[in-house]
Amino acid sequence: MSAQIPESHKDLIAGPVCATVSTTFEDGQPQSSVIWTKLDGDNIQFSVTTTRQKAKNMEATPKVSLLAMDPQNPYRYIEVRGAVSMTQDGAYDLIDELAKLYVNKDEYYGGVAPAEQKEKEQRVIVTLTPTKVYAHG
Amino acid sequence: MSAQIPESHKDLIAGPVCATVSTTFEDGQPQSSVIWTKLDGDNIQFSVTTTRQKAKNMEATPKVSLLAMDPQNPYRYIEVRGAVSMTQDGAYDLIDELAKLYVNKDEYYGGVAPAEQKEKEQRVIVTLTPTKVYAHG
Numbered sequence: 335m336s337a338q339i340p341e342s343h344k345d346l347i348a349g350p351v352c353a354t355v356s357t358t359f360e361d362g363q364p365q366s367s368v369i370w371t372k373l374d375g376d377n378i379q380f381s382v383t384t385t386r387q388k389a390k391n392m393e394a395t396p397k398v399s400l401l402a403m404d405p406q407n408p409y410r411y412i413e414v415r416g417a418v419s420m421t422q423d424g425a426y427d428l429i430d431e432l433a434k435l436y437v438n439k440d441e442y443y444g445g446v447a448p449a450e451q452k453e454k455e456q457r458v459i460v461t462l463t464p465t466k467v468y469a470h471g
Numbered sequence: 472m473s474a475q476i477p478e479s480h481k482d483l484i485a486g487p488v489c490a491t492v493s494t495t496f497e498d499g500q501p502q503s504s505v506i507w508t509k510l511d512g513d514n515i516q517f518s519v520t521t522t523r524q525k526a527k528n529m530e531a532t533p534k535v536s537l538l539a540m541d542p543q544n545p546y547r548y549i550e551v552r553g554a555v556s557m558t559q560d561g562a563y564d565l566i567d568e569l570a571k572l573y574v575n576k577d578e579y580y581g582g583v584a585p586a587e588q589k590e591k592e593q594r595v596i597v598t599l600t601p602t603k604v605y606a607h608g
Contacts, residue, residue, distance in 0.1 A: 397500040401503040408542070413502075
């Protein structure tokens with residue numbers, strides 16, 4: 335079972351539109367946070383550090399829902415549900431690419447976060463493979 | 472355990488700012504959608520019809536996460552987690568109040584949705600009692 339992101343709403347994923355990603359605690363409580371996203375073919379990529387609650391939740395339950403809303407028109411939005419996988423490969427290239435796209439900084443560490451923070455945390459790429467897509471507006 | 476919405480971010484809940492609410496399927500898959508919200512003291516209210524997936528999810532797992540982002544500045548946002556309860560009492564007053572606030576229609580049915588739809592669905596008020604609040608920016 336897979337689903338595709340329609341052309342009409344790809345701009346909301348390709349950015350720079352901040353999206354909301356939701357994960358689940360083991361007791362069923364959802365958790366949401368704001369992320370930068372990248373469209374990677376039919377998949378969506380975003381970046382997270384391994385100590386964040388959403389990373390822990392995705393380790394236990396590798397399923398998310400992502401919702402991206404047009405800041406100019408909240409009735410044009412897309413929800414993407416699916417399974418996620420996480421990898422360290424290329425994680426620092428991705429966060430630099432996202433920092434350039436979203437806040438026009440050439441490097442995330444030293445440009446957005448303190449440079450010394452890079453040594454203190456492990457960053458991973460999360461890849462979301464859509465199983466359900468709902469586009470509105 | 473309860474948590475309060477800080478004065479600095481109450482405007483994002485009091486509207487008219489469309490928020491993202493997330494619920495959980497029984498298999499742990501999160502689901503997200505766009506809602507209108509009302510600040511009710513320390514709680515948050517929103518409206519849903521009983522046939523919607525999020526209503527079914529909340530019946531089984533009465534816990535949500537709500538994220539409201541400033542459309543002018545996505546780095547100013549608030550996440551509110553907590554338990555929800557649902558009631559039919561006043562549900563049609565609330566949806567009219569929200570329609571007025573968000574899209575300047577005096578009545579939801581006949582102004583936003585077709586008038587005849589009112590007889591076909593049951594609307595409820597969802598009240599979210601915050602247990603965890605994270606305000607950013």
